[in-house]
Amino acid sequence: MASLAIETANQEIPDLEKSRLAEKAQWVLNAPEPPSLWRELMDSAREAVLPRGKRFPHLKGKDGLFKTVISVLKTMFPIFSWCRHYKATDFKNDLLAGLTLASLCIPQSIGYATLAKLDPQYGLYSSVIPPLIYAVMGTSRDIAIGPVAVVSLLMSSMVPKLEDPEANPIAYRNLVLTTTFFAGIFQAAFGLFRLGFLVDFLSHAVIVGFVSGAAIVIGLQQMKGLLGIAHFTNKTDVISVIQAIWRSVHHSWNPHDFILGCSFLSFIIITRFVGKRNRKLFWLPATAPLISVLLSTLLVYLTRADKHGVVIIKHVKKGLNPGSIHELQLNHPHIGEVAKIGLVVAVIAITEAIAVGRSFASMKGYRINGNQEMVAFGFMNILGSFTSCYVATGSFSRSAVNFSAGCETAMSNIVMAITVIISLELFTRLLFFTPISVLSAIILSALPGLVDLHGAHNIWKIDKLDFLVCIGAFFGVLFASVEIGLLAAVAISFVKIIIISIRPGTEVLGRLPGTDIFCDVNQYPMAVKNPKALIIRVKSGLLCFANANFVREKIMKWATEEEENDSKEKRTVQVVILDMSNLMNIDTSGIASLLELQNNLASGGMELAITNPKWQVIHKLRLANFVTKMGGRVFLTVGEAVDACLDAAMASV
């Protein structure tokens, strides 16, 4: 009687439907072979070298060669592309932006050179050659090139471990130039070998934490200038620096320096508020640093305050960048260490510049070419190291000024560089009486923009683990050192990826009412579970050695628990359906675990079915003979698996 009813039920599924089901299962099973590992490696290598495979498909012969050369030149030197359409109105805008930029750049460059423990003129040198080269090779229209705070801090915290800047300033300077050379080599290599993805390892969260920490460290370093302290620590961690300040406050500090610095700091901050209130006065905060330098220099000159202990810059060497190619210390005993510092500086400098470039490009709606940017930064730093420049990169604060001053192209950088050249030739003597404390005030005034509290709060709100990375970088920089902070943050980031991969959740699926769609019953509370089929999806893209056993045990627990819950009635779960639609790859441990799962389920009287396996997965499962071992229960959709398995189970009762 019962078997008759089942036969009738089976008859109800039309044969046509059945054959369609079988056809779809064949689609899954007879997928073409996926590309081999070797083929994939070759493809991605070719793609990296020739980012657009079909770049010159229509160019052939002699004429083609010429055009190819032109095209490569245009890629290497984007100036050839944009200067042909360059108009007089563009130049008017760039001139205005360049001059505004120069007025901010000159005092900042001198300040950052002091932060990097170099003579002031080196900051100015670094605002001449690098911007000129970037203007020729770079692809961003808004970025402002020159020395920046974080890179200067990195230099002053890492190079002194090899050479004392106070005992032997020339050797220290030569090492800084050598570091710049290595940083340029690394940057150019990243670009040429398409290794730009390395920059991605410093995630948004790492940068927010790192830059905030660095800003506080830089701020504390400025206490030296602001308080006129003579003997300061070479370390950068908060505890050492606060101790050094504490000692000095009790012994030797200069109230004149402090008052001068604080007054001009207040002045710069007030102009910034005014500039924010009235957008037309954008030039006021941009020129405030230069105005501060001029006013304070005049003040010191008139009152001869240097006689009362106010520390002044004194001599700034006049004239253009001297050559420095013979000062590179490529035979230095610690050359490996120098190269390591160069690598760290290169990565940080590129990260900052590309972040800056991308954000302004996205505002104006054009795209920058990441690899070409790295080549440009590399060349500008290599040539910079030959001409007495230390590492230059894109500055966030000055790029913002450049943008709001209405720059059109990289021409504003050329205008800025020419202005700096003129200053170097004519006005260096004017800087003799400039007080150091005002330079400190200028650097301090740029720091609040680096501490991104809003960004940190956003990260906390969205992703707690990301916030952990951010905090790791922040405290690492504050309490250990700049390198340790970075390393810790990158390490936490990768451990995060691994933890997410090895402890995946699993979700039980149910059918959404009125559809043939199966979804997580927790995410979609309206989804209805099938009492006879346990449908499970693993929340991971990878079923591998590190998570396969965990997943297997979890599935077994569910399958047997569902059984126990209903132990008073007869056992209900007849089939466990594993939805593989999100599983991108599997390894041999994963397959072994699936096989064990299949055996365990079979010994409990249950069947295992899999649905929608992806290309690599079904290929490997077929190679491992798993499909045959599990009785070929492979389906395209969960719905088909449920129907087919429950029909089969009923037929076999």
Added chain:
Amino acid sequence: MASLAIETANQEIPDLEKSRLAEKAQWVLNAPEPPSLWRELMDSAREAVLPRGKRFPHLKGKDGLFKTVISVLKTMFPIFSWCRHYKATDFKNDLLAGLTLASLCIPQSIGYATLAKLDPQYGLYSSVIPPLIYAVMGTSRDIAIGPVAVVSLLMSSMVPKLEDPEANPIAYRNLVLTTTFFAGIFQAAFGLFRLGFLVDFLSHAVIVGFVSGAAIVIGLQQMKGLLGIAHFTNKTDVISVIQAIWRSVHHSWNPHDFILGCSFLSFIIITRFVGKRNRKLFWLPATAPLISVLLSTLLVYLTRADKHGVVIIKHVKKGLNPGSIHELQLNHPHIGEVAKIGLVVAVIAITEAIAVGRSFASMKGYRINGNQEMVAFGFMNILGSFTSCYVATGSFSRSAVNFSAGCETAMSNIVMAITVIISLELFTRLLFFTPISVLSAIILSALPGLVDLHGAHNIWKIDKLDFLVCIGAFFGVLFASVEIGLLAAVAISFVKIIIISIRPGTEVLGRLPGTDIFCDVNQYPMAVKNPKALIIRVKSGLLCFANANFVREKIMKWATEEEENDSKEKRTVQVVILDMSNLMNIDTSGIASLLELQNNLASGGMELAITNPKWQVIHKLRLANFVTKMGGRVFLTVGEAVDACLDAAMASV
């Protein structure tokens, strides 16, 4: 005219259909909040401590407490569960299996003790206490406990770095006991704190490579005994060992030892072939080692070959395990190193034992409890270290013998231990003339079973990257050291996970003919692409800092290339649909990248839509306000997204 046609087309979609579409989109957008990170952590911690949350739901009050205690005792000591149903027939089988096991275990234990550079009786001691404890606490019915080759090799390669076994054998032995103590502590801790997943880090591929390499290293170590070499190297890498053998072959080796060893090695191998041919003679290969020991001892005794230079065991201490609790060196200056060795040994020992236990359990259709196993191994090694045993674990070769001899329960281990006790009390004097070369032959005969060529070939066939891990472990063990081989392999395994995560492929989806299912057009060549909608899925479970930019650039390239290909006609791609059905999680960098993608697409006149975002993903996208910023184009299925977006695009033309 045109607008009229569109209006009519719009009218064709019934309002009911539209409202259903909107309802489904609301299902996606209004999902309940997923559990917070904190909640998830607590849940997984509770689950780890109480593996089955509702274990005693029906037990309350005094009676319940009693039952709880009983239940905990039953979990801790599974012998209470199985001994109540234990029958006489079971005992008959276990007795036979236990005796067969003992006959293999006694010569192997002596041999492995020699491999571990300990006196022979320590191998026998380790076959007494650990099997007895395991029989009470373990959950496997087939595993045979005692010293094993790989663990003995680990001991003899790592402990001599701290204490020379030849110069100071007592201090060396005490350190080995201390290592055993630590190994036990670690194993018990893994079990109690549910850290069993750590064992998974040694993937199947690592174990195949590692054990094969270790087998070759062990084989080469046996050359010392087989050739009767007096001075040998303490290192384990192939090059050092072959050099040591080469030197000895030219100077001092004993042909009698060699002939004796080779003869009995041939005998054991021949019996194995006979045993394989005729399944009823399974006892022949199992007892061949004992027969070899007896015959060779008799031979040496009768011919007094020891006078001609054949190396013999000489004195084996009589009597049961002496206490050794006072010999543990917990104040040793290198206690940290000792603990580290203990950790390595603990992990390797557990891995081997659980692999053995699981494979036999799966054959007989029962399940072993991983965490309880670890607790059992831990206690047996802790108590072992108090009674002069070194690290014991489940032996693969002896468990196979136990299984084929027809064991029923862990009682066979008890029978074996009692047999070893009797031998220790009565027969140790018989071992005086046993030649070392025969022990080496016994160990050598067990090695071919460890080199899993078939397994390695399978790994190569299925997964090339897994094979790299396997080869890494193999060559690491052969040419560097045991620890470096393991570390290298585990490191490669994790780097593999990271590489797969940070370089995900992307696939273009098309509609399978006659269905509403969208699949990878490469995997399913019959799938049809929509010319106006570019449907993309990222082949990764995680969109994070390390892959987000890569993915964004790839999508942009596709979107613009499709445009360029059709540049002669009018632009066709109007909407880019990102199918997120396989995306389990996203971080702030991933969201930032999506936002940039949305801006880039918008500036190219294209729209971005997302479909089927998972719980965590839609939650974070909502928190980051992304859904509003992208205009709310979130859908449940790709089909709905295609219809809705193309309708909207047509309406806005």
